[in-house]
Amino acid sequence: MATPQTAEQLVIKRVRDALPPEYHVYPNVHWVSRSRVGGPARDGETDLVIAHPERGLLIVEVKGGQIRRDSLGRWYSGSYQLDPPPFRQAENSKYAILGKLREVPEWRAGDPPAGHAVAFPDVDLGSLPPGARVLGPDAPTDLVLDGTALETLASARAGVERAYDHWLGDGTAGTGRRSAAAPLGPDGIRLLDRLFEPQVELRPLLRRQIAQETQELVALTRAQYDVLDHLRGVRRASIAGPAGSGKTMLAVEKARRLVAEGFAVLLLCFNQPLARYLAGQLGPQLASGRLEVFTFHELCLRMGREAGVLGEEPAVKDQSWWSETLPGALDKAAQTIGGRYHALIVDEGQDFERSWLETLPFLLVEPWEDVFYVFHDPSQALYRPDVTETLALQSSFIPDNWRNPGPVHELATRFYSGTERIVALRGSGRAPDLITADTDQETLEALRRTLHTLVHDEGVRPDQIAVLTGVSLKVSAVWKRRVYGNEVLWNGSYDDAGRSLGLAPELQPEQPPDVVLCDSIRRFKGLEREVVILVELRADDPNLERFLYVGMTRALNHLVVIAPTEVIARIRGA
Numbered sequence: 001m002a003t004p005q006t007a008e009q010l011v012i013k014r015v016r017d018a019l020p021p022e023y024h025v026y027p028n029v030h031w032v033s034r035s036r037v038g039g040p041a042r043d044g045e046t047d048l049v050i051a052h053p054e055r056g057l058l059i060v061e062v063k064g065g066q067i068r069r070d071s072l073g074r075w076y077s078g079s080y081q082l083d084p085p086p087f088r089q090a091e092n093s094k095y096a097i098l099g100k101l102r103e104v105p106e107w108r109a110g111d112p113p114a115g116h117a118v119a120f121p122d123v124d125l126g127s128l129p130p131g132a133r134v135l136g137p138d139a140p141t142d143l144v145l146d147g148t149a150l151e152t153l154a155s156a157r158a159g160v161e162r163a164y165d166h167w168l169g170d171g172t173a174g175t176g177r178r179s180a181a182a183p184l185g186p187d188g189i190r191l192l193d194r195l196f197e198p199q200v201e202l203r204p205l206l207r208r209q210i211a212q213e214t215q216e217l218v219a220l221t222r223a224q225y226d227v228l229d230h231l232r233g234v235r236r237a238s239i240a241g242p243a244g245s246g247k248t249m250l251a252v253e254k255a256r257r258l259v260a261e262g263f264a265v266l267l268l269c270f271n272q273p274l275a276r277y278l279a280g281q282l283g284p285q286l287a288s289g290r291l292e293v294f295t296f297h298e299l300c301l302r303m304g305r306e307a308g309v310l311g312e313e314p315a316v317k318d319q320s321w322w323s324e325t326l327p328g329a330l331d332k333a334a335q336t337i338g339g340r341y342h343a344l345i346v347d348e349g350q351d352f353e354r355s356w357l358e359t360l361p362f363l364l365v366e367p368w369e370d371v372f373y374v375f376h377d378p379s380q381a382l383y384r385p386d387v388t389e390t391l392a393l394q395s396s397f398i399p400d401n402w403r404n405p406g407p408v409h410e411l412a413t414r415f416y417s418g419t420e421r422i423v424a425l426r427g428s429g430r431a432p433d434l435i436t437a438d439t440d441q442e443t444l445e446a447l448r449r450t451l452h453t454l455v456h457d458e459g460v461r462p463d464q465i466a467v468l469t470g471v472s473l474k475v476s477a478v479w480k481r482r483v484y485g486n487e488v489l490w491n492g493s494y495d496d497a498g499r500s501l502g503l504a505p506e507l508q509p510e511q512p513p514d515v516v517l518c519d520s521i522r523r524f525k526g527l528e529r530e531v532v533i534l535v536e537l538r539a540d541d542p543n544l545e546r547f548l549y550v551g552m553t554r555a556l557n558h559l560v561v562i563a564p565t566e567v568i569a570r571i572r573g574a
Contacts, residue, residue: 007064008047011119011150015048015060018156024051024189026196031100046093048119051192054183055164056113059097060145061090067120069135087139090116106191113181115167117160119145142166207459209430210530210557227398228254238349238374238393242422243412243553244403247375248274248526251347252281254373259285263342263371266363267293270351270383272493273519274526276508278347296356297326298504304329307337327356334362342370348526349376350386357391379417380550382522382543403528404552405429408559411571412552415545432552432559436568440477443535446562448484451516454531455487462487463511466529467518468554470537470547473498478535479518490515521551530557539566 012027019025026049032042048060063086065077075082084092094116101107118139125146128134135141142162149159184192228250231237241247251267258265259282267282269275275295285291294302304310309332314321341364346352357374364370374393378386389395401409401424409424411432416422435450437443447467454460473479473494482489482496492509493501511517517529532555537547548571552559561571 007119007121008062010121011060011062011145012048014150014153014156015050015145015160018153019050019160020157022052023160024192025049026051026192029097029196031096042096044093044096046090046097049097049192049196050160051184051189052164053185053189055168056181056184057094057097057115058160058163058167059090059094059114059116060119060163061086061093061116062119062121064120064122067123069139073136086118087116087143090118101195104191104195110182112184112188113168115143115163117143117145117163119150121145121147121150124148140166205457205459206430206454206531206558207461210460210464225250225253227396228257231394231396234394235369236372236393237396238376238388238391239396239398240376240378240388241398242377242401242416242418242420243380243550244401244409245377245398246402247377247398248278248347251345251373251375252278255282255291255343255345256285258343258345258371259288259290263290264340265291265343265345266299266341267291267345267347268296268299268360269347269526270296271348271523271525272298272503272508273523274348277527296352297322300326300330300333303333303337307333309333309336323353327353327359330356331359334359338362339365339367341365344370344372346374346376348380349374349388350378350381351383351525352387353384354387354390357387377418379415380525380546382525382546382550399423400425401553402426403556405555405557407431408552408555411559412549414571415549415552417546417549430558432555432561434568434571435560435562436565437562438564443562444477444481444484447478447533447535448487450533450560450562451484451487460531461513462516463513464530465516465533466524466527466531466554467516467533467535468521468524468551469518469535470521470541470544470551472520473518476518476520476536488515489518491518521547524554525550528554528556531555531560532558533560533562535562537561537563537567539564539570544570 008027012025016025028045028047029049030043030045046059047062050058050060063077063082068076070076073085075085094114098111098114101111123146125141125144126148135144143166145156145159145163149155227239231239239247239250255265255267267278269278272295275293275298279286279293282291282293286293301310304326310329344360344364346357346360349357361367361372364372372393374388374391376386376388397420399420399422401422404412404424404426406424406427407429409426413422435446437446451465454465455462467478467489469476469478473491474497476498479489479498490511492511493503495501521534532551534551537544541547544567561568563571
């Protein structure tokens with residue numbers, strides 16, 4: 001004789017095997033429901049729920065052992081009293097499940113057809129006396145799956161259909177009628193699948209994840225300063241490292257320490273957004289008058305004007321203005337007004353021409369003795385080859401990536417061009433989202449959905465997101481649209497047409513907290529954001545892999561790439 005557990009298992013297996021695919025079988029369904037609006041919560045469970053798109057629900061309670069009912073209407077399994085009685089228990093479960101369905105927001109169709117039945121797998125209705133095969137007025141034998149009914153697949157299916165027919169009619173003329181209740185249909189079955197056989201994974205919202213990982217980043221950055229401690233006695237050094245190794249933070253800290261020691265310090269970079277970030281990190285040092293922060297071309301412009309060696313600035317500047325005129329003006333100015341700094345620090349040195357780097361020491365009081373530090377990463381050389389290692393500087397390499405979560409690091413390092421082994425110190429994090437969009441319209445719609453999900457579902461602040469494009473803002477369809485549902489793209493350095501406003505770092509406006517930054521991957525190099533979305537990447541761009549490496553490594557917590565099929569395929573298969 002089967003135990004209660006094995007009795008349930010026997011019934012579930014036999015019914016599952018017997019019914020065709022249109023029937024869905026849900027074993028051991030548990031629920032928590034309210035008996036009425038505002039009432040106390042109640043829990044319940046039933047052994048088996050059977051669902052059919054047209055015939056509705058059949059709730060089955062299973063009772064193993066020898067079954068008997070006495071003259072007072074009490075039911076027993078062996079010597080154990082069944083309270084509540086099995087038919088009433090099945091009925092209660094039926095109404096509780098219907099009530100639970102009404103609580104589900106997606107449920108719109110009203111109550112489906114529903115009935116209940118019992119299964120007694122260890123006994124046979126044939127053991128009742130001939131002519132008196134009844135279990136009582138509240139226990140029709142049509143609603144019993146006994147041992148005989150469960151002997152074969154055919155008899156088990158017939159027993160289930162007999163129970164359905166009892167409640168709903170068999171559909172033949174003159175023998176009953178179908179229930180007027182709305183059928184479940186395919187949508188109802190899908191909802192039951194989600195409700196009774198949920199497959200879910202709980203994770204923190206990205207908002208919470210960002211907050212938690214910020215503490216981890218703070219702890220890691222303290223360790224980075226050990227690099228400077230080891231170089232304390234070195235006056236001329238090049239420090240290389242992958243994206244995320246903290247080179248910019250080390251440049252800032254080196255400047256801070258030198259100013260505290262009384263040095264007159266010049267801190268240079270290539271991109272204007274990075275210059276603004278550096279200046280923002282070093283406010284007290286700038287106020288002391290012993291530190292200046294410029295982009296290279298801004299330095300050329302200022303010193304060229306000061307020395308009177310720079311001609312009139314053209315209204316429209318071609319490439320020669322940046323590559324020849326301004327650097328040439330710095331060369332001439334250094335001969336007459338150089339020698340004013342005791343320390344010179346270059347961040348993102350891979351963006352500098354060799355001739356520029358060779359000119360810079362002449363701005364020092366002692367060109368070959370004063371402090372000269374260059375931080376660089378050859379894999380981020382988007383403008384020209386990195387020549388830093390050809391200079392007479394003591395070389396150091398930082399092998400660690402402190403910035404990116406493990407999944408972002410793993411994806412980005414596929415596009416790292418160096419030979420060194422890079423170690424990710426942050427193992428946790430979400431897998432990057434790779435979204436295929438083959439046209440501008442698909443890209444814009446994918447970006448709208450992504451921004452909505454991040455801000456409204458994941459709780460990320462707009463100012464924690466950067467949308468980075470592989471093209472300039474002047475030709476960017478993403479920048480041209482600007483408004484994506486409730487989210488607005490912003491860049492205080494550009495007008496609506498994507499033209500640079502030519503603002504010095506100290507004149508660039510602060511980003512409002514309710515807008516999303518949009519910039520090019522080139523200009524955002526050296527910076528970072530909690531969430532980075534890469535867009536407008538072209539498969540035929542010769543710089544694609546460098547754009548991917550630079551863009552991906554800007555992400556502190558999460559990365560999204562929206563790109564054409566060919567680009568996504570290269571990312572997945574790189």
